[in-house]
Amino acid sequence: MSKKQIIVFKRSRKVNLKEIFFIQDKVGSKVTKTTLTDLGLYLGKRSINKAEVCNKTGISKTRMSRLTTQTNAFLRASELYLIALAIEVDPAVLQKELYGNLKLLK
Helix, strand or coil: CCEEEEEEEECCCCCCCCEEEEEEEEECCEEEEEECCHHHHHHHHCCCCHHHHHHHHCCCHHHHHHHHHCCCCCCCHHHHHHHHHHCCCCHHHHHHHHHCCCCCCC
């Protein structure tokens, strides 16, 4: 049987104050760690059930897993909008939370 636990680590103040979540899957003696994306952090901090979001939005569980754990998976605007509606958050607020760190070059 697989046991899952979420462990919170904080980086040093010199690097970044952002919290990093790791998901540990322990099967026998094998332990794997996965770093969560900003969307994964957002959903994890608010204890939002990803399966319920998938059921409400029609986004597959595989796609949701990729969006929350793989940094090279890009969130589409339509997916962001559906996720925001499913978790009852203003889409603009969710967009600001996920992409508020972006700045113009000049």
